Amino acid sequence: MTETRKQELARVANLVRQGVLEGVFNAKAGHPGGSLSAAEVMTYLYFEQMRVDPANPKCDSRDRFVLSKGHAAPVLYATLAQRGFFPPEELATLRKVGSRLQGHPSMKLCPGVDMSTGSLGQGISAAVGMALGAKHSKTDVMTYTLLGDGELQEGQVWEAAMFAAAKQLDNLVVIVDNNNLQIDGTVEEVNSPYPIGEKFAAFGFDVAEIDGHCYDALEAAFKGIAKNGRPTAIILKTVKGCGVSFMENNVNWHGAPPNAEQYETAMAQLKGAQA
Amino acid sequence: MKMNATRDAYGQALIDLGAKNEKVIVMDADLAAATKTGGFRKAYPDRFYNAGIAEGNLMSVAGGMATMGYTVFASSFAMFAAGRAFEQIRNTIGYPALNVKIGATHGGISVGEDGASHQCNEDIALMRVIPGMTVINPADYQEAYAAVMAAAEFDGPVYLRFGRLVLPHLFDESYKFEIGKGVQLREGHDITIIATGLMVHEALEAADKLAAEGVNARVINMATIKPLDVDIVRKAARETGAIVTAEEHSVIGGLGSAVAEVLAESHPVPVLRVGVEDTFGESGPAKDLLKLYGLSAEKIFEKAGAALGMKLSLLHNPYP
Numbered sequence: 211m212t213e214t215r216k217q218e219l220a221r222v223a224n225l226v227r228q229g230v231l232e233g234v235f236n237a238k239a240g241h242p243g244g245s246l247s248a249a250e251v252m253t254y255l256y257f258e259q260m261r262v263d264p265a266n267p268k269c270d271s272r273d274r275f276v277l278s279k280g281h282a283a284p285v286l287y288a289t290l291a292q293r294g295f296f297p298p299e300e301l302a303t304l305r306k307v308g309s310r311l312q313g314h315p316s317m318k319l320c321p322g323v324d325m326s327t328g329s330l331g332q333g334i335s336a337a338v339g340m341a342l343g344a345k346h347s348k349t350d351v352m353t354y355t356l357l358g359d360g361e362l363q364e365g366q367v368w369e370a371a372m373f374a375a376a377k378q379l380d381n382l383v384v385i386v387d388n389n390n391l392q393i394d395g396t397v398e399e400v401n402s403p404y405p406i407g408e409k410f411a412a413f414g415f416d417v418a419e420i421d422g423h424c425y426d427a428l429e430a431a432f433k434g435i436a437k438n439g440r441p442t443a444i445i446l447k448t449v450k451g452c453g454v455s456f457m458e459n460n461v462n463w464h465g466a467p468p469n470a471e472q473y474e475t476a477m478a479q480l481k482g483a484q485a
Numbered sequence: 486m487k488m489n490a491t492r493d494a495y496g497q498a499l500i501d502l503g504a505k506n507e508k509v510i511v512m513d514a515d516l517a518a519a520t521k522t523g524g525f526r527k528a529y530p531d532r533f534y535n536a537g538i539a540e541g542n543l544m545s546v547a548g549g550m551a552t553m554g555y556t557v558f559a560s561s562f563a564m565f566a567a568g569r570a571f572e573q574i575r576n577t578i579g580y581p582a583l584n585v586k587i588g589a590t591h592g593g594i595s596v597g598e599d600g601a602s603h604q605c606n607e608d609i610a611l612m613r614v615i616p617g618m619t620v621i622n623p624a625d626y627q628e629a630y631a632a633v634m635a636a637a638e639f640d641g642p643v644y645l646r647f648g649r650l651v652l653p654h655l656f657d658e659s660y661k662f663e664i665g666k667g668v669q670l671r672e673g674h675d676i677t678i679i680a681t682g683l684m685v686h687e688a689l690e691a692a693d694k695l696a697a698e699g700v701n702a703r704v705i706n707m708a709t710i711k712p713l714d715v716d717i718v719r720k721a722a723r724e725t726g727a728i729v730t731a732e733e734h735s736v737i738g739g740l741g742s743a744v745a746e747v748l749a750e751s752h753p754v755p756v757l758r759v760g761v762e763d764t765f766g767e768s769g770p771a772k773d774l775l776k777l778y779g780l781s782a783e784k785i786f787e788k789a790g791a792a793l794g795m796k797l798s799l800l801h802n803p804y805p
Contacts, residue, residue, distance in 0.1 A: 270554070317552075317581050325549065326581040329572060332545045336577050339549020342534065346510070347553065366573075369542035377534070 216425045222292055223253040224484045227453045228477060229288025233304035233311070235473040240305060240313065243463040244358060245285035247389040247422070247448040252289040254428045255354055264294035267321040273351055274340045276325040278333025279358035279387065280314040281465070286323070287311050295322035331364030333357070334384060338374045341382035341441075352435075356385045360392030362403035368413065371441075375414030378439040383432075384415070386443065387422065389450035391461045410443035422446025454479055487626070487654040491647040491682075492590040494629035496521025499558060499588075502637050503529045509637065510550060512536055513560045514543045519649075520560040520590045540565040544573035544585070551583040556637055559585055563592035563646060567608035578642050579615040586636045587612075587644045592622070593733035594761055594778055595650040595683060597771035604766040610738025612644040613711045619664060620711040622646040622732075622740075624685035625655040628708055631662035639664060648733075650771045652683055667714035673703035676789050676796070677721035677728050681707045681740045684731035684759070684780060691731075691785035702789060713743050715751075722752040727796040729757050729788045733780055736760035755795035757788040 226249045234240035256262065260273040277286045284304060291298040296310070303309035310319040314328025324340070327333040337355035344351040361367060374382050386406060394400050403409070407417045418434060420427035431444045450464070451457030454476040468476055502509045503525055512534045517523040526533040536543035540561050547559040559566070566589040567574070578585045594604045612620045621636065621643065623629035629647060636643040643664075655670075670685070671692055680688035685706045692702040703725055705717060722728060728748065730741035741758030748756055761778050775781060 274552075276549075325552065326576070329576045331541075332573055332577045335542045335545030335573070336549035336552075338542075339546035339551070340553055341549075342546065343550040343553025343555055346532075346550075346555070366539075366541045366545070369536075369539035370546070373536060373539065373542055373546065376537075 211425055211429050219253050219257060219425055221484065222257055223249045224480055225292055226253055226285060226288040228480050229291055229298060229301045230284040231468065231473060231476050233284040233287060233301045234467040236302040237305035238467050240284050240467055241281040241465050242284065242467070243391065243450040243457060244279060244387060244389060245282045246452045246454060246457065247450045248282055248285050248356060248387050249453065250423045250425065251356065251385060251387070251428060251446055252285050254425065254432070256289050256293045258429070259432050260354065262293070264322065267295060271349065271351060274324045274337065274353040276333045276337040276340070276353070276355040277315055277327050278337065278355045279330065279361055280327030280333060283311070283313065283315050286315055287320070290322040330358070330361040331366035334367055335370040338370045338379065338382060341374065341379040342377055344381050345379060352381050352383065354383045354385060356387060358392070359386055359388040359390065359397050359403055359406065360400065362386065362406065363401050371410065371413040371415065374441045379441045380437050380439050382441040383435060384410070384441065384443045386445045387448055388445050389448045391450045391459070391464065393464050395461060406445050414440060415443040416440050417443045417445065419445040420447065422448035423452060453483070488651045489626040489654065490649055490651045491623050491626060491629035492521045492649060494626045495588055495590065495633055495645070495647050496524045498630045498633035499525040500528050502634065503532060506556065506637065508555050509558065510534065510555045511558045511560065512543055512547055514538055514540050514565065516561055520588065522560045522588070540570040541573045544570040545577040547585045548577035548581065548583045551585050557585045558588050560588040560590065562603060563589040563605035563608040564603055567611045567644065568605055571611050575615050579618055582617055582641055584640055585642055588647065589644065590647040591649045592646040593648060593682070594766045594774050594780065595648055595733060595771040597649070597774060598768050600768035601765040606735045606761045606766070607738070608646060609710055609734045609740065610742070613738065613743065617641065618711060619643040619709065621664065621709050622682040623708050624682055624706055625652055627654060627656040627658065627660050628662055631660060632708060635662055635664050646682065648683055650683060652686060655685065662708065665709045665712045665714060667705045667707045667717040669703065669717065670706050671702070671704040673701040674725055675701045676793055677703040677705060677725045678731060678785060678789065679705045679707050679718065679721065679728060679740065679744055680731040681710060682733050684733055687780065687782040687785055688731050690782035691789065694782060694786045695789055700789070700793065707740060710740050710743055713747060715747050718744055718747050719752050722748050722754045727755045727792040729759060729785055729792050731759040731785050734760050736762060755792045755799070757792045759784050759788050
């Protein structure tokens with residue numbers, strides 16, 4: 211990937227992060243930490259990888275995306291807004307009465323949202339259903355789904371993984387945002403899902419484990435997806451709260467909004483990084 | 486007399502649907518022989534997907550597949566469909582209002598010998614409480630067949646409950662089934678028995694017993710429990726003044742509750758419920774269990790007597 215393109219993507223990801231903060235600050239609620247850790251992969255998916263058309267968000271031939279870690283809705287909304295699915299100004303309505311931007315994504319309300327999610331472990335299964343449907347229809351539609359690392363504790367994730375490999379869904383890409391933190395502490399402290407890559411490999415996936423904030427690594431992993439009868443798992447090593455110094459690797463920012471002062475500081479940091 | 490289980494109708498209807506609609510997909514969770522989806526699997530192997538013993542995944546996959554333009558029938562026993570996968574149905578089918586038909590067989594205590602772990606007397610309550618979910622519990626083969634066809638035409642989530650036990654045919658091919666419509670099977674003005682599923686058979690027998698005692702009982706077959714046919718319920722309350730409900734389900738949360746809710750808020754009359762009391766079942770032949778747990782014409786007859794007594798005492802002393 212050219213340096214210019216990387217800079218462009220970095221600029222978008224920075225705006226996505228600002229959108230995340232704008233959303234949760236105005237909502238006075240939401241999940242900034244696990245949204246910020248996914249800014250690069252969301253930007254890469256919607257600006258490099260996926261076939262989508264903001265003017266025709268329900269187009270049959272689009273690639274599908276399911277935010278299985280539905281609580282990271284702010285990063286999905288901020289990415290969709292940057293991509294042109296709806297005006298970025300709408301991000302300030304997050305979690306408010308009457309908003310299309312529900313606390314967890316609703317496919318009935320928000321353009322560009324392919325599946326309603328929020329209850330962990332179910333999004334991956336829905337993505338598997340989409341991939342199965344695409345196979346059944348003999349279309350080249352790809353389905354991508356983003357999971358949290360804590361979410362891997364849900365047994366349904368492994369039901370879905372077993373089924374996806376058994377049905378040879380090489381049009382399915384399971385992405386894990388491995389920021390190592392969940393509400394009650396580190397994922398090891400709570401109930402370790404490690405080793406993540408080996409587990410998916412044992413279930414029959416092609417596995418890539420990469421730095422989730424590096425565009426070259428993202429490009430290599432996504433370009434490496436093979437049509438070989440095996441689904442792909444891409445495990446992203448990430449930093450929870452990435453991009454805002456006081457939120458990084460701090461579990462307290464899993465589900466808490468910044469106050470006005472913190473918001474100003476965070477936005478200043480991001481705008482400073484952008485300049 | 487022709488005898489079939491409603492699950493047999495489910496199996497046949499799926500095969501017939503498969504012939505006319507390429508968008509029909511059938512999924513199961515390793516129970517294809519018992520749920521009767523095996524016939525579809527044989528006829529259309531490329532449109533049948535087995536999720537294995539993983540009902541939560543089955544329901545969410547069905548939801549995802551429905552977003553790709555398919556009408557997905559997802560099948561398991563009622564216990565594992567409505568019970569185990571409740572939250573998947575609620576969040577990945579109900580909330581996004583996806584076009585998934587949950588074909589749940591082995592509903593109720595007539596599962597029999599497998600015992601309480603497999604006897605789902607709670608599914609109608611669980612499914613009824615999900616916003617936008619249509620809940621259908623057919624009474625015989627023909628109605629079950631027609632209900633599957635109607636569900637396939639209907640855009641949105643539907644819970645279809647089928648039974649294991651073979652039953653006499655009540656209706657013939659001229660029977661018209663409509664989602665959300667109760668059907669009056671017998672006219673009467675003293676009391677109304679509103680029944681669903683296999684209890685419709687018992688209700689008709691109870692009405693005969695009541696007639697022998699000089700009591701004219703109206704009988705309504707309520708296959709659709711949600712949306713409930715409130716008009717036919719209110720009319721029955723207005724015209725007969727006493728109701729007995731009958732269902733092969735807990736007395737909590739099913740048809741009896743639905744009828745009582747409507748009437749308490751619009752036309753209060755005595756409503757007595759026949760169903761499984763607040764208890765688990767046990768192993769045994771279905772016919773024995775139905776009697777033992779009070780799912781019988783005798784119990785309906787007995788409750789009808791009590792309901793008539795309440796109706797009369799209200800007439801003579803409306804403000805005690």
